[in-house]
Amino acid sequence: MTRHVVVIGAGPAGLGAATAAVRAGARVTLLDSADQAGGQYHRMPPDAYEARRPFRICESERCDWWPGAAVWALERRDSGPPRVHVVRGPDADGDGRRRCVLRADALVLAPGAHDRVLPFPGWELPGVVTAGAAQVLAKGERVAVGGRVLVAGTGPFLLPVAASLLDVGAHVLGVLEAGTAGALLRGWTRRPWELTGQAGKGAELAAYAARLARGRVPYRTGRGVVEARGDGRVEEVVTARLRGDWSVVPGSEQVLTVDALCVTHGFTPRLELPVAAGCALLDGFVAVDEDQATSVPGVYAAGEVTGIAGAPAARAEGVVAGWTAGGGTPGRLGATRRRRDEGRAFASRLAAAHPIGRRWAGWLRPDTIVCRCEETDYGTLRDAAASRLDARAVRLGTRAGLGPCQARICGPTLAELLDTNPHHRPIAWPIRLGELANPPAEPKEGT
């Protein structure tokens, strides 16, 4: 019998996995909650997507491509990879989607990551968005989040976001990198040999930097946004000079008038599916071996869930994962593995160059919202953390992380303040009661 591989996520990693699994001889079901393949990296407006039909694997006979298919639960069993529970329908969050269950011989998890944003006073104001949101609106929708925009936070992602904002006509007031110039330099230039093979990535960043220079966008290091203000919408932001540990240099505050602020403090992996599958984590990412195998037999992981290394590395990881999951001859794919390893080395340099400063919480005031959904503030959480209750009881008492986003946004912050596992989300994607109550449709054999 041909092996059946289910690949969850059709970003660079999932596309790579599906392609390699097919090449290894397997039958693949590739799913994504989005209606386009490509993930976060290959964003494009629908007309461009339709015109180009860019991903060959989605047309392959051996690959069943399911757009608009969200995995809402993984069902662990005594043996074999978990069953994949899917809701599928044409409209995102539509009512009356169909439930189905996929049984696989191997599973590749490639759900990607999203921006991590540290809280600061006023971050809940409309017009304050993640850098990723600005990027997606610019690249996928050709819409600028604002007219006068500041881009701030940390990481190389600030550059492409600022460039995309220029492309859609926004006035970008500046790019503020919180990391100090010294930290950046140390992170990026230590072990320069690791950059070979990532030259493409370096050139890409250089091109963004040139684009910013042409657009006369100042890039400043060691400076961050410590507050956003406005009446019903962000109107001004307070920036300040930051020390290496991200404590604020007193007296360095400046006020800027903006109508949008784009922030990112790095990426955080979407761990609900790996956690639901029972995969072990290492330093906040899914732990994988040389073949991208997780701690759970038959379950592989690839892309940003295993480390933040950019799209080329995600694709290489996907290829290795898909090949192994599809039953390909072990040990092959030397060149791809090298690319993957270079990507991983690049990832650790990124992390070294853009660490989150230890003293960031100094920005917070007692009434600063930490959990956006339930509006739990920092003071309440700090008091509760000092009680001797179990972290779960603290969350129930303060409601932190219990709102609609289920701690996807505040989870990493809660994990710092309380000793809690912010990624336990057994319902990985909201499912409507009527959809859940219906029995699953049996997918026809051969799909």
Next chain:
Amino acid sequence: MIGAGIIGTACARELALAGVRVTLVDRAGAAGATTAHGEGNVLVSDKGPGPELRLAQFSRRLWPEVAGDGTEWQAKGGIVVATTGEGARELTAFAAAQRAAGVRAEPLDPAGLASAEPYLTRDVTAAVHYPDDAQVQPAGAAQALLDAALGEGATLLPGCEVLGAEVSGGRLRAVRTTGGTLTADLFVDAAGPWAGALSRSLGAPIDVRPRRGEILVTTPLPPTVFHKVYDADYVGAVGGDAAELQASAVVESTPAGTVLLGSSRRAAGFDERLQPEILSVIAERALRLFPCLSGVPVMRAYGGFRPYVADHLPIIGPDPRLDGLWHATGHEGAGIGLAPGTARLLTDLITGRTPEVDAAPFRVDRPAVLRRGAA
């Protein structure tokens, strides 16, 4: 006091108020286990005449005085509905027996039901209103009880697991823990579903087993469900056998606007793995009561292990086999509701006061409790 769930914290508070020096130990933090994995229904409606109902009525009287800030105490009342002809006959007879036992159980006519629960299905054959049903936020309640106990001089040792006993002269003198040896005059097992394992490690096994339950949580909604609403099957499920899956609808809203949909009952050991088809059954049962929730998203599912005893009665009292060991556990799906009464009863027994409810039905020396035999 071994275990700082709702039972351990309630007992610690009551004993401390009675002047007893109490040390509360828990292998984790307080209130993080079963107490944080269930609902907070304080019910009289689901109990037929008998000792558990008497304990529930007693507890219900005590709750308002122990409920402080942060407990989200809401005396919102319960409504039990039947949807079949036979269900209606059973519910009506059940309610009559409860009334005879002193429970306020008021039949609702269709108009009364519609105004009490406007979004409830109209396909109801009988409905009974129980004004005394209430609800708390269990972890918050445990915290309030803990704070009160600490305020009376009790101490808490979190992260301290009890591993074994030091017995001499037929008496439990000390327990060995991950934090060293602890001596005391009395030890109370309040270890919830782990009471079986704990009592075995202490050499006086009691038969408490986990009975898994799952709950669905919707996204926050505008007010939709105003009471605790159950289908009449719930009453049967509570008393049912442990082995097979049972799921009957219990629907209630929380102050945050979410609606909780419960709950299943099944024997699964301590297996925490999610079973989507069980969640599907819970959804289907809940929609029978509230069809209008069909388009509402579920954002979370959670579950816990009810401490189950085969005869469905809690275990409260001294262990006849080992002097110095007491038990306060086995409350299955009613430990939140029964906590204050359990604590008062235990304290009365320990301090030699005359209990307000008969303690005999809850004694340790019962076939269901000791049936696995002393090891």
Next chain:
Amino acid sequence: MPHKPPGVRITVDGTPVTGRPGQTIAAILIAAGRHSWRRGPSGSPRGVFCGIGVCFDCLVTVNGTRDVRACLRRADDGDAITTQPRTKGTP
């Protein structure tokens, strides 16, 4: 843009708004200058935050179906969008 592609017409709490085919509801609203439409528990205004379906700040009701992420949902011609306060209205 060389020629004007056909527009998608939706209403937001009854007010007509036009976008391009394939755009998400969130993108249409932002392009139309509207940055908030949902309310948090305290009534504070919210709009797009993450843009990719993880923060749930952008929820709207679409043709009567509640809790639809505006950043994920592509608008269809004729969609009636209603904004969602957290605690008022009917389910």
